[in-house]
Amino acid sequence: xxxxxxxxxxxxxxxxxxxxxxxxxxxxxxxxxxxxxxxxxxxxxxxxxxx
Numbered sequence: 001x002x003x004x005x006x007x008x009x010x011x012x013x014x015x016x017x018x019x020x021x022x023x024x025x026x027x028x029x030x031x032x033x034x035x036x037x038x039x040x041x042x043x044x045x046x047x048x049x050x051x
Contacts, residue, residue: 007018 004020007020010018
């Protein structure tokens with residue numbers, strides 16, 4: 001679930017379990033934060049690299 005207010009509403013209504021993040025989304029946000037902390041620049045589309 002990507003909407004925090006909606007997740008909170010379901011909990012208020014009595015839901016016992018509400019999934020609040022998708023693993024790939026969490027991984028992507030973590031990678032973005034790490035890149036920002038180390039000053040990584042965005043690469044041009046189509047640039048060569050390891051992957």
